[in-house]
Amino acid sequence: MKSEIRTITEKDIWSENPVIRQILGICSALAVTNLMSNTLVMGVGVTFVTALSSMTVSILRHIIPIRIRMMVQTLIIAFYVIVVDIILKATMPEVSKTLGPYVGLIITNCIIMGRCEAYGQSNPPGLAFFDGMMSGLGYTLVLMLISFIRELMGFGTLFGISVLGEWWIKWTIMVMPASAFFVLAIIIWVVQGQQSKQSV
Amino acid sequence: MRNSPWFNLLFMLIITAVLTGILSGVYEYARPVIRSNEELGIKQAQLYAFNIDIPTDISTDVIEKLYDEKIKTEQFDGETIYISRTADDQPQAYGFSFAGGALWGEVEGVLVLSPDLNRIIGIAFTEQNETPGLGGMIDEPEFKEQFRGVDLNSEGDALIYSTSTRQGQVDAITGATLTSNSVLSILNNKIEQIRKAMGGV
Numbered sequence: 001m002k003s004e005i006r007t008i009t010e011k012d013i014w015s016e017n018p019v020i021r022q023i024l025g026i027c028s029a030l031a032v033t034n035l036m037s038n039t040l041v042m043g044v045g046v047t048f049v050t051a052l053s054s055m056t057v058s059i060l061r062h063i064i065p066i067r068i069r070m071m072v073q074t075l076i077i078a079f080y081v082i083v084v085d086i087i088l089k090a091t092m093p094e095v096s097k098t099l100g101p102y103v104g105l106i107i108t109n110c111i112i113m114g115r116c117e118a119y120g121q122s123n124p125p126g127l128a129f130f131d132g133m134m135s136g137l138g139y140t141l142v143l144m145l146i147s148f149i150r151e152l153m154g155f156g157t158l159f160g161i162s163v164l165g166e167w168w169i170k171w172t173i174m175v176m177p178a179s180a181f182f183v184l185a186i187i188i189w190v191v192q193g194q195q196s197k198q199s200v
Numbered sequence: 201m202r203n204s205p206w207f208n209l210l211f212m213l214i215i216t217a218v219l220t221g222i223l224s225g226v227y228e229y230a231r232p233v234i235r236s237n238e239e240l241g242i243k244q245a246q247l248y249a250f251n252i253d254i255p256t257d258i259s260t261d262v263i264e265k266l267y268d269e270k271i272k273t274e275q276f277d278g279e280t281i282y283i284s285r286t287a288d289d290q291p292q293a294y295g296f297s298f299a300g301g302a303l304w305g306e307v308e309g310v311l312v313l314s315p316d317l318n319r320i321i322g323i324a325f326t327e328q329n330e331t332p333g334l335g336g337m338i339d340e341p342e343f344k345e346q347f348r349g350v351d352l353n354s355e356g357d358a359l360i361y362s363t364s365t366r367q368g369q370v371d372a373i374t375g376a377t378l379t380s381n382s383v384l385s386i387l388n389n390k391i392e393q394i395r396k397a398m399g400g401v
Contacts, residue, residue, distance in 0.1 A: 065211055067204065068212060081224070087230075089234045090233040091233075100329075
């Protein structure tokens with residue numbers, strides 16, 4: 001059990017990181033990463049949905065008819081996403097407005113269905129929950145790194161607090177979605193370079 | 201039994217009913233809060249359009265109070281009009297709700313005009329679902345601020361965009377032509393309608 005938890009953590013965050021190794025969840029990685037606070041909320045949302053839907057799929061795995069399992073998974077995921085949307089609208093209306101359609105689009109985040117199908121479907125609920133949580137964390141960490149670079153260079157701020165001061169000339173390109181392509185690609189390049197060195 | 205189509209159908213129906221049932225419950229529970237948040241958002245948007253400064257990081261009660269103090273509503277021609285007055289009770293600005301279809305969905309907002317209806321005090325959007333980063337930029341200050349203090353044309357369209365060959369009052373958003381044009385035609389239609397209805401004011 002303990003080694004299982006360690007393996008999951010190592011895989012989901014480093015060696016099989018959903019964004020860097022599996023290139024999943026890229027759409028939102030580009031879209032919501034120009035401000036760290038929005039990114040954090042998105043990451044928490046995805047983590048919440050991934051963990052709970054993977055767990056729910058795991059609990060129901062012996063009753064869900066195999067042929068319609070994907071329909072059921074989508075339904076479960078959609079259920080949790082709408083719960084997140086309602087919570088955001090009720091408690092953080094400002095963030096909900098800036099994230100706008102992206103909250104609903106958590107449904108289409110491939111990481112979630114990927115974990116349900118690859119892990120939740122064939123493992124006990126506790127581990128499925130943990131695996132979902134770690135995958136979500138792996139996703140959040142990469143997105144936070146991207147948004148750290150983008151917000152710092154694009155606005156000169158971190159979490160909305162000015163850190164670089166007046167002399168910094170803001171890189172407008174970093175605020176635009178296109179810059180996430182460059183930042184993400186550089187991160188993937190560096191990390192995969194490190195990983196291939198490790199495996200040699 | 202687990203592979204029979206009837207079981208599949210029944211399973212899908214039951215799980216859908218259970219999950220949507222729970223969701224309705226959650227939504228019902230959260231609805232009052234969501235609604236009051238939405239109303240607060242609309243009030244903030246209106247204060248912005250009326251060019252009334254909202255001090256940053258203040259509590260919602262203060263915004264509500266400021267709004268109730270500054271902006272009154274009146275019925276005119278079956279439509280709600282928002283009015284702000286100067287200290288000696290003269291009308292300072294009129295606000296009108298507008299709505300119309302844009303690229304992806306309905307755009308709603310408020311348009312505030314000077315008492316002679318010839319100048320824009322400000323505009324704000326309360327509902328829009330345009331492409332984030334492109335059409336969605338109509339809700340950014342850079343776009344909305346352009347409308348402040350704009351004199352309206354008395355002939356033809358009240359508002360036109362500047363192009364390389366023609367001088368207009370405001371700039372469209374690059375890469376969001378359909379949204380930009382929709383917003384402008386919604387505003388022009390609204391201004392024309394207001395002028396027809398209130399011509400004598």
